[in-house]
Amino acid sequence: MKFPGPYLRGSVLPTVVVVSVLMLTGMLGLYALWESETLLFARSCRLRQARADVESAYALYSLHPDREELAHPGGYRLYDSLSLSRVLVEVRPWGLYDAVTVATSDSLLCVCRLLGARPEAGNTLCYADGRSAVTLAGRTELRGVLSLPQNGLAYGRVGADFFRGREIPRMAVRRSAGTIPAPTGEAEARIGALFANAPQTLDDALPDSLLCPFLRDSMVFRLGDAEIGGCLLRGRIVLYGDELRIDSACRIGHLLICARKITVGSGARITAQLFARDTIVVEARAVLEYPSGIYAGQYAGIGDRAEVNGYAIVRDTVRRKKVTASYRQSRTARLRGLLWVDGVAQVQGVVSGCAVLRQAVYFSPQGYYKDMLYDVALLENPVTARPLWLASERRKEAACVQ
Numbered sequence: 001m002k003f004p005g006p007y008l009r010g011s012v013l014p015t016v017v018v019v020s021v022l023m024l025t026g027m028l029g030l031y032a033l034w035e036s037e038t039l040l041f042a043r044s045c046r047l048r049q050a051r052a053d054v055e056s057a058y059a060l061y062s063l064h065p066d067r068e069e070l071a072h073p074g075g076y077r078l079y080d081s082l083s084l085s086r087v088l089v090e091v092r093p094w095g096l097y098d099a100v101t102v103a104t105s106d107s108l109l110c111v112c113r114l115l116g117a118r119p120e121a122g123n124t125l126c127y128a129d130g131r132s133a134v135t136l137a138g139r140t141e142l143r144g145v146l147s148l149p150q151n152g153l154a155y156g157r158v159g160a161d162f163f164r165g166r167e168i169p170r171m172a173v174r175r176s177a178g179t180i181p182a183p184t185g186e187a188e189a190r191i192g193a194l195f196a197n198a199p200q201t202l203d204d205a206l207p208d209s210l211l212c213p214f215l216r217d218s219m220v221f222r223l224g225d226a227e228i229g230g231c232l233l234r235g236r237i238v239l240y241g242d243e244l245r246i247d248s249a250c251r252i253g254h255l256l257i258c259a260r261k262i263t264v265g266s267g268a269r270i271t272a273q274l275f276a277r278d279t280i281v282v283e284a285r286a287v288l289e290y291p292s293g294i295y296a297g298q299y300a301g302i303g304d305r306a307e308v309n310g311y312a313i314v315r316d317t318v319r320r321k322k323v324t325a326s327y328r329q330s331r332t333a334r335l336r337g338l339l340w341v342d343g344v345a346q347v348q349g350v351v352s353g354c355a356v357l358r359q360a361v362y363f364s365p366q367g368y369y370k371d372m373l374y375d376v377a378l379l380e381n382p383v384t385a386r387p388l389w390l391a392s393e394r395r396k397e398a399a400c401v402q
Helices: 012-063 186-198
Strands: 086-094 097-102 110-117 125-126 134-137 146-147 153-155 172-175 209-212 219-222 226-228 233-236 237-240 241-244 251-264 269-282 291-296 301-304 309-316 328-329 333-345 349-364 367-370 370-374 376-379 396-398
Touching: 012 086, 012 097, 012 110, 012 396, 125 376, 186 251, 186 269, 233 237, 291 301, 301 309, 349 370, 367 370
Parallel strands: 125 146, 125 349, 134 153, 134 370, 146 172, 209 233, 219 237, 226 241, 233 251, 237 251, 241 251, 251 269, 269 291, 269 301, 291 309, 301 328, 309 333, 328 333, 333 349, 349 376
Antiparallel strands: 086 097, 097 110, 110 396, 349 367
16 A cells, blocks of 8 residues: 655655765864874873972982982872872982982883082082182182181292282181091992993994983993094993093093093083093093083093083092192183192193182292292182082982983
């Protein structure tokens, strides 16, 4: 029986099915996009929280580096209410800095940074008390807090060059101790371990390019007498030798270099900590970028327009009858950070940070001037982290290495 009324052709049904499928596909696509955005947002929030946890861990370690629970093998929980706030902190010495690795409990983020000692605000000079006054001559400028001998300061001359700097206010002068501040036992142990751990067998040659992440163990090479040039070396690498010369064509990042004598060639630009049992020479226009440093057992010299950013330490414990310089810094050289010399130092140029000196002497062609600072600028520097050489209760970040 056929009912009365209009009828639709059967060909409309495919059109309805196609439109329905397209609408369903669009809705499923929108749902998938919404779900993807939700997951991306959740991951972004977790990554942001992980970065905040890492920064909190570094801030906590900087304030309390001796807090044992921070380096617990099971990790440290930053916030009791957040289970994912547990971080793993590992501290390993790297020269006179600490390599501090912080990882989140879910391994989403792992960061390694070099930390040093936080500088004491304003202290720019510590001179051992030999009772003789420290004499200033030439264009000398001293800023910040000065720890000086009992007789304080005197204004004098070298030849016909009288003092031409700014007069030092009395409020900036303090009485120094009889000796310069001594290094900590841990710092001495680090230096001793570096020299004691030198491998006995020589390596044939260095690779042209080598990257060793700080999350791995150190790679060690022994070279004997060698010139390091034309190579790219970065990361947790230790080089040993007897007499080493670093060429300007070498690219070095965050290495430790130990030898009897080390020379940084003219025009070289590296980031490294250099440790020499005897002598370190930084030739003209060479730059040791921050955070770098030099440690010498007898003598260190910084040439014209050269820069050392980090520290320079000379521990010349040999007492000689003849006055001989243990440290020389050129009039156009610059050092940022800590200068610590247990010996005779001829300091010129710029020291931006803190100078700790047993005795300052200026050597001229006519003779030498004891307890003399000539053509030198000592400036405050609260930015540069100090090496872990002297006692310090707090830490400061020097560089992010991974």
